[in-house]
Amino acid sequence: MDKIVVSNLDLFYGEQQALNNINLAMTEKSVTALIGPSGCGKSTFLRALNRMQDLIPNVKILGQVRIDGQDIYATNSDVVMLRKRVGMVFQNPNPFPKSIFENVAYGPRIHGETNKKKLNEIVETSLQGAVLWDEVKDRLHKSALGLSGGQQQRLCIARVLAVEPEILLMDEPTSALDPISTMKIEELISELKNKYTIIIVTHNMHQASRVSDRTAFFLNGELVEEDVTSILFTRPAKKKTEDYISGRFG
Numbered sequence: 386m387d388k389i390v391v392s393n394l395d396l397f398y399g400e401q402q403a404l405n406n407i408n409l410a411m412t413e414k415s416v417t418a419l420i421g422p423s424g425c426g427k428s429t430f431l432r433a434l435n436r437m438q439d440l441i442p443n444v445k446i447l448g449q450v451r452i453d454g455q456d457i458y459a460t461n462s463d464v465v466m467l468r469k470r471v472g473m474v475f476q477n478p479n480p481f482p483k484s485i486f487e488n489v490a491y492g493p494r495i496h497g498e499t500n501k502k503k504l505n506e507i508v509e510t511s512l513q514g515a516v517l518w519d520e521v522k523d524r525l526h527k528s529a530l531g532l533s534g535g536q537q538q539r540l541c542i543a544r545v546l547a548v549e550p551e552i553l554l555m556d557e558p559t560s561a562l563d564p565i566s567t568m569k570i571e572e573l574i575s576e577l578k579n580k581y582t583i584i585i586v587t588h589n590m591h592q593a594s595r596v597s598d599r600t601a602f603f604l605n606g607e608l609v610e611e612d613v614t615s616i617l618f619t620r621p622a623k624k625k626t627e628d629y630i631s632g633r634f635g
């Protein structure tokens with residue numbers, strides 16, 4: 386079933402058009418990878434899925450982004466609720482300079498959870514969900530900044546899981562990590578897709594083919610082609626896709 390349906394999406398930064406008439410449906414509880422050369426609009430597209438451009442002046446967005454049939458850009462759309470439903474993990478792990486516990490409890494607290502026992506439960510479940518619990522359970526009240534980069538990234542995933550999202554947006558989540566940490570995050574993504582709809586931007590085509598069910602190839606702000614990942618990488622329909630995946634440009 387489609388969780389997110391994007392129709393005729395245009396996005397302008399001032400005069401510059403960064404997305405041109407994008408139409409893409411993303412399936413529930415699956416991983417969609419967004420690939421393409423630098424500057425083609427992957428991050429812009431990802432960020433449009435939870436209205437992250439709202440605070441940038443002179444951004445104009447046309448078209449629709451529907452989540453469970455509701456247009457997130459409709460005037461009555463609740464942005465706080467949207468960001469709870471659609472969590473985001475960034476390229477560089479960015480934990481708060483607080484304890485591991487406080488990093489995970491932060492979101493639920495913002496959303497009104499004050500019960501200590503409930504917060505303890507949420508922190509444990511979220512850290513387990515991000516496959517970090519065993520590594521940190523004895524140091525929950527130590528600074529998150531003492532964790533390795535890979536652990537910090539899993540903590541950021543736990544922080545997102547703590548507010549019970551439905552969709553996870555990941556913008557090159559492993560590009561700052563070593564190969565072992567990258568592998569752990571990739572395994573985690575395969576686990577998380579049983580519960581969440583995941584959209585991941587990656588520069589690494591091997592990663593896209595390892596973790597995603599479908600892949601969308603962007604070029605110059607346009608969606609060139611989208612298909613089942615194994616098909617897109619072996620039998621792309623478009624010449625531009627073939628040129629890109631065979632390393633002829635980008």
Ligand SMILES: Nc1ncnc2c1ncn2[C@@H]1O[C@H](COP(=O)(O)OP(=O)(O)OP(=O)(O)O)[C@@H](O)[C@H]1O
Nearest residue numbers: 398401403421422423424425426427428429430441
């Ligand atoms: N905040 C912004 N203000 C103005 N222009 C922007 C902004 N963010 C992105 N752009 C422009 O929009 C276009 C698409 O950028 P975007 O970051 O979405 O590409 P990308 O495919 O994610 O690139 P990369 O792989 O290098 O991260 C680029 O030309 C970029 O310069």
